[in-house]
Amino acid sequence: MDALLGNARLRSALAAAFASDRLSHCYLLAGPEGSGKHTLARILAAAMECTAGGKRPCGVCLQCRKVLDNVHPDVITVDDPAKKTVTVELIRNARADVYIKPNEGRRKVYVIPRAMDMNPAAQNALLKVIEEPPDYAAFLLLTDGAERLLPTIRSRSVTLHLAPLTEAEGLDALAKRCPDKDAAARAAAWARSEGWLGQALRLLEEGESLAPETQRFAACFARRDKLGLTELLVPLERQKREQLVPLLQQWIELLSQALAVRAGQLGRWEAAERIGRSRTSAESLKALRSLQRAAELLNGNVSPGAVCGALQVWLDE
Numbered sequence: 433m434d435a436l437l438g439n440a441r442l443r444s445a446l447a448a449a450f451a452s453d454r455l456s457h458c459y460l461l462a463g464p465e466g467s468g469k470h471t472l473a474r475i476l477a478a479a480m481e482c483t484a485g486g487k488r489p490c491g492v493c494l495q496c497r498k499v500l501d502n503v504h505p506d507v508i509t510v511d512d513p514a515k516k517t518v519t520v521e522l523i524r525n526a527r528a529d530v531y532i533k534p535n536e537g538r539r540k541v542y543v544i545p546r547a548m549d550m551n552p553a554a555q556n557a558l559l560k561v562i563e564e565p566p567d568y569a570a571f572l573l574l575t576d577g578a579e580r581l582l583p584t585i586r587s588r589s590v591t592l593h594l595a596p597l598t599e600a601e602g603l604d605a606l607a608k609r610c611p612d613k614d615a616a617a618r619a620a621a622w623a624r625s626e627g628w629l630g631q632a633l634r635l636l637e638e639g640e641s642l643a644p645e646t647q648r649f650a651a652c653f654a655r656r657d658k659l660g661l662t663e664l665l666v667p668l669e670r671q672k673r674e675q676l677v678p679l680l681q682q683w684i685e686l687l688s689q690a691l692a693v694r695a696g697q698l699g700r701w702e703a704a705e706r707i708g709r710s711r712t713s714a715e716s717l718k719a720l721r722s723l724q725r726a727a728e729l730l731n732g733n734v735s736p737g738a739v740c741g742a743l744q745v746w747l748d749e
């Protein structure tokens with residue numbers, strides 16, 4: 433239970449339910465990306481399978497350890513990451529499987545990590561089983577918002593809303609998890625995270641992985657700062673080809689993500705989301721093509737100076 437930070441009210445409500453072993457057979461875990469839904473799902477599944485007599489989940493019994501290591505045969509993830517939605521076939525398969533008794537656990541727990549990506553047909557298929565499940569079955573539906581599920585599903589579920597952490601909780605957690613990062617970087621990531629630890633960790637990691645030139649390119653491009661782009665590109669003319677190629681690849685990846693953001697997906701980098709919010713798809717696509725052309729020229733032995741000069745013109749058009 434300690435793995436879930438903050439959320440004091442939710443934790444005490446769950447602790448009471450665990451102690452009396454009064455658990456619902458269907459939970460909605462609602463919160464944005466990075467809010468702790470997956471951690472909470474593991475805690476719930478462990479509490480359902482735990483064989484310890486006292487406080488559940490104990491975290492040390494064989495059943496708990498299997499759940500926490502993601503190897504418990506009766507904790508089943510219902511998802512196909514290769515598909516854009518959670519299809520009705522996946523739900524039907526789970527529904528057929530539900531009537532086979534648990535292998536070794538007390539319960540059979542179905543985790544649907546992208547419940548908001550179930551279309552109405554899939555949700556209705558799920559509804560049939562959560563209306564009258566076998567008594568050992570449980571469903572954990574993870575969603576970025578409870579309202580993305582049908583009212584009929586919501587009314588048969590207990591909704592658990594994840595809450596953002598306080599600043600003190602967040603900074604403390606970041607200091608423990610990333611002791612090697614400096615305090616200013618942790619504070620900057622926290623300030624942009626809106627209170628969600630997972631997002632702060634992502635931002636902190638991004639600060640490391642994105643080259644400073646990429647951060648500057650993203651900032652200038654997002655605010656249409658042509659002078660800033662020129663000031664960035666002029667010194668790059670003196671760089672070696674081997675340095676410039678990976679940089680351009682990162683900018684291309686950045687704009688690809690910005691286009692995905694425009695199409696409604698979540699960007700891996702916050703910098704891409706900023707561009708996605710401020711530039712149109714046509715603008716990002718045009719810049720992406722220019723960068724691809726520049727990368728091709730570089731690989732075709734045109735000098736970095738000439739390529740950066742051409743980029744200044746293309747990005748200014």
Ligand SMILES: [Zn+2]
Pocket residue numbers: 481482483484489490491492493494495496497
């Ligand atoms: Zn246990």
